[in-house]
Amino acid sequence: MRNLRRIAAALLALTMVFALAACGSGGGNTAGADTAADKADTSAKYRTLDEIKKDGEINIGVFSDKNPFGYVDENGEYQGYDVYFANRIGEDLGVKVNFVSTEAANRIEYLQTGKVDVILANFTVTPERAEEVDFALPYMNVALGVVSPDSRIITSLDELTADDEVIVISGTTAETYLTENNPDIKLQKYDTYANAKNALENGNAAAWANDNTEVIAYALQNPGYTVGIPTLGSNDTIAPAVTKGNDTLLKWLNDEIVTLGEENFFHADYEETLVDTYGTEYEESLVVESGNVAK
Numbered sequence: 001m002r003n004l005r006r007i008a009a010a011l012l013a014l015t016m017v018f019a020l021a022a023c024g025s026g027g028g029n030t031a032g033a034d035t036a037a038d039k040a041d042t043s044a045k046y047r048t049l050d051e052i053k054k055d056g057e058i059n060i061g062v063f064s065d066k067n068p069f070g071y072v073d074e075n076g077e078y079q080g081y082d083v084y085f086a087n088r089i090g091e092d093l094g095v096k097v098n099f100v101s102t103e104a105a106n107r108i109e110y111l112q113t114g115k116v117d118v119i120l121a122n123f124t125v126t127p128e129r130a131e132e133v134d135f136a137l138p139y140m141n142v143a144l145g146v147v148s149p150d151s152r153i154i155t156s157l158d159e160l161t162a163d164d165e166v167i168v169i170s171g172t173t174a175e176t177y178l179t180e181n182n183p184d185i186k187l188q189k190y191d192t193y194a195n196a197k198n199a200l201e202n203g204n205a206a207a208w209a210n211d212n213t214e215v216i217a218y219a220l221q222n223p224g225y226t227v228g229i230p231t232l233g234s235n236d237t238i239a240p241a242v243t244k245g246n247d248t249l250l251k252w253l254n255d256e257i258v259t260l261g262e263e264n265f266f267h268a269d270y271e272e273t274l275v276d277t278y279g280t281e282y283e284e285s286l287v288v289e290s291g292n293v294a295k
Contacts, residue, residue, distance in 0.1 A: 045114030046243035049252050052117060058095050060086045061102035061116035065194045068217060068277045069122050072101075081273045082120040085139065088265065089118070092256060103191050105171030108132050111243045118253070119241040122211060124173045126236070134244055136253040137291025138237035139266050144174050145212030146229035147200070147219050154207045155228040157182055164206040167196050174209040177233050200225075213286065217277045237288065254291070261290025 052058050062082050063070035070080040078099045090097035100116050107123060110116045111133050124142055125135050146166070148154040160166070165186040168175040178185055188205050190196040197218065200208045208215060212230055219225045240257075242249050260266065266287045275283070 044112045044243050044245065046111070046246040046249075047114070047117055048246065049248035052095060052249070053093065056095050057098055058090060058093060058118065059098045059100050059116045060089070061100045061107060061110050061119045061121055062086060063103075063121045063193070064101040065192055066122065066214065067221075068274055069213070070120075079273070081140075081269055082122065084269045084273050085266075086118075086120050088260065089253075089256065093252075103171070104169045105191060107171070107241070111241060114243070117242065117246075117249065122213070122238055123241050124211065124236050125239050126173060126176075128176075129241075132244060133241040134246065134250050136240040136242070136250055137257040138239040138288045139257060139291075140213075140238040140288055141235060141286055142238050143212045143230075143235045144177055144209060144232035145215040145227050146207050146209045146232060147215035147225050147227045148207035149200075149203075150224050150226055152206065153226045153228040157185065157229070157232075160185060160206060165204070167199050167205045167208040169193060169196055169210060172210060173233075173236070174211070178209060181233070216282070220277055258290050261292070264289060 047055070062078060062080070064072045064078070066080070068080050070078065070082045073079045083099070086097055086099070100110065102110055102116070102119065102121050104121070107119045107121055108129065111119055119133070122142075123129075123135075125138065129135070146154055146157075154160065162184075165188050166178065167188045167190065168178060170189045170191050175187065175189065178187060188199060190199060193214070196208060196210075199205060201222075207228075208218075209232065212227070212232075215227050216230070219227050240253050242253065266289050267283065270283050270287050274286075278286075
């Protein structure tokens with residue numbers, strides 16, 4: 001009788017051990033599956049070159065309010081330097097171009113979430129951005145500049161007082177530069193170029209810092225404003241960007257830029273879309289052909 005009790009107790013203990021092990025195993029597998037799903041949800045999404053060709057369309061992010069680089073005209077059509085380039089990309093790929101209006105602050109996000117395949121929105125190449133997206137060869141030179149009213153032209157950041165504020169667009173190199181190098185300067189941050197321009201015209205700030213191409217264009221198009229600081233910080237370049245790891249599309253873009261450079265395409269682009277704003281004075285300093293940056 002005593003032996004039977006011992007055997008029964010042993011069997012009960014074994015049953016409990018197996019039950020606990022089964023529960024533990026099930027819980028572990030579920031957690032592992034959740035982790036994998038989470039990783040999948042947060043990974044960058046993109047379409048390869050072959051997938052874009054198969055779908056017959058490419059989504060390209062451009063500005064809709066940054067004349068003369070990317071804007072929507074009175075007929076609701078996208079126009080500008082970047083748009084001219086985008087249309088050629090679609091033509092040479094043999095696909096339709098879907099333009100996606102973007103703002104400076106969401107350019108990286110739109111690539112990482114697969115909302116666009118390429119960004120052509122005056123995207124300045126920086127080491128920090130290159131950690132999050134892949135840049136193709138450049139097609140334009142750029143630096144930062146500062147525009148201000150003729151009533152008080154700012155020719156140096158040292159002229160700004162403690163009460164002065166400077167307008168910047170969120171997510172731009174101007175915001176980064178001033179935050180890192182001149183943290184004492186008060187910044188007015190806007191998401192769109194239209195709001196930044198309105199703020200300057202309403203006298204809400206002493207100056208507006210942005211790409212020198214943009215502020216020069218603004219001053220030329222709007223009497224009463226002068227670019228007192230035409231170059232601020234280092235000289236940089238503008239290039240198309242694709243989602244990190246999208247190697248097939250990146251290689252095609254690089255080959256395309258080299259080929260277009262051989263026919264002086266970007267000079268033709270400048271003369272079609274920018275010459276009315278800048279004249280011929282800035283053409284050689286701004287245009288980059290075949291990805292060859294002037295030293």
